[in-house]
Amino acid sequence: MPVAALGALTDHKMTQSAIYSRVVGTGSYLPARRVTNQQLADELATRGIETSDEWIVARTGIKARHFAAPDQTSSDMAVEAAKRALDMAGLNADQLDLILVATSTPDFVFPSTACLVQHKLGIKNGCAAFDIQAVCSGFAYAMATADNFIRSGAYRNALVIGAETFSRILDFNDRTTCVLFGDGAGAVVLQASSEPGVLSTALHADGSYANILCVPGNVNAGAVQGAAFLYMDGQAVFKLAVKVLEKVATEALEKAGLASSAIDWLIPHQANLRIMSSTARKLGLSEEKMVVTVDQHGNTSAASIPLALDVAVRDGRIKPGQNVMIEGVGGGFTWGAVLFRM
Known part of the structure; x- marks a missing residue:
């Protein structure tokens, strides 16, 4: 057989046996305590901090957020979101091969939140489990990682979660940051398929911007060294986010x-309505094509994209066969996008 024909045959076989990953289930969870802007403003007033519903909405589009109970952890919320995603997928937890949790607010320094989720789901099959730390773009990073594992043939069923308790790292004496964030979790189940699901991914980082969004503290000799609260240079973050989100979406x-x-x-990372709207305009998309939950959830970091995805799937907006673009930018600085077909 001629070499050219042999090559064509090999390519045909590879195409026929190609493995893709598809989203087969989504789930989300929000803590019971919902805090409106006015409620938060009233609480801050007791500290001598002035803000208002009008001030917050005008700058961010946020109207409310959810805060975890004192004894509620990121893994607790992750498990609830995971159960709902597994139920939609029609899978038992012990059918999972891989668990990835994107979080910047893990239960512990270690073990990973993913290992805790595995235990709380009652999984005994020894499946791989680890965390991904890319802050607000963490879910995009985790989804891209799971997609590559599935495409390689290493795993068949992957649980990908974004879970955050950002209320634990907020300085409630700083109105420029404490009004922005909330807690919650979202999850998807990715499954191997012969039909294309995830169409493309794009991930980037630039550590030279680490100082504009960070929690500059660490554990040393049994105490926190440095600051344990979130710090953000809002204007610098805004400018960088607007620039890179369009580029990474275009790349995908x-x-x-x-x-x-x-x-x-x-479905952009739900951080700021002005950033989200700017990205949609630059991509030539109407805002009617953008899923918005930031008004009710606040910025839930790595949880924001899967939370918004689950809302739109369950209310019937997102239907099978439609193309969904997720994108996020977060501390690191990291940014990424995933384009997939439901």
């Missing part, structure tokens, strides 16, 4: 060979 589209008009739904 180019990798998939699609135009932005092919996006049925855009």
Whole structure:
């Protein structure tokens, strides 16, 4: 057989046996305590900190957020979101091969939150489990990682979670940050498939921007060395986010060979409505194609994208066969996008 023909045959076989990953289940969880802007403003007033519902909405689009109970951890919320995603997928927890948890607020320094989730789900099959720390773009990083594991043939069923208790690292004497964040968890189940699901991914980082969004503390000799509260240079973050989000979304589209008009739904990291709207405009998308939950959830960091995804799946907006673009930017600085077909 000619070499050219042999090559063509090999390519055909590879195409026929290609492995993709598809989203087969979504789930989310929000803590019971919902705090409106007015309630938060009233609490801050007792500390001598002035803010208002109007001030917060005008700058961020946020109207409310949820805070975890004092004894509620990131792994607790992750488990609840995971159960709902598994139920939608029609899978038992012991059918999982891989658990990834994107979080910046783990239960402990170690073990990983993913290992705690594995235990709380009652999984005894020894599946791989680890955390991913990319802050607000963590879910995009985790989903891309799971997709590559599945495409390689290493795993078949992956549970990907974003879970955060950001209320634990907020300085409630700083109105520029404490009004922005909330707690929650979201999850998806990715499963191996012969049909394309995840179409493309794009991930980036630049550590030279570490100082504009960080929690600059660590544990040393039994105490916190440095600051244990979140610090953010809001203007610097805004400028960088607007620039990189359009670029990474465009990169993901180019990798998939699609135009932005092919996006049925855009789910940006839910940080700030102005940043989100700017990204949609630059991609030529109407805001009707953008899923928005930041008004009710606040910024839940790595949990924000899967939370918004689950809301839109369950209310019927996102339907099978539609193309969804998720994208996020977070401390590190990290940014990433994933384009997938439901």
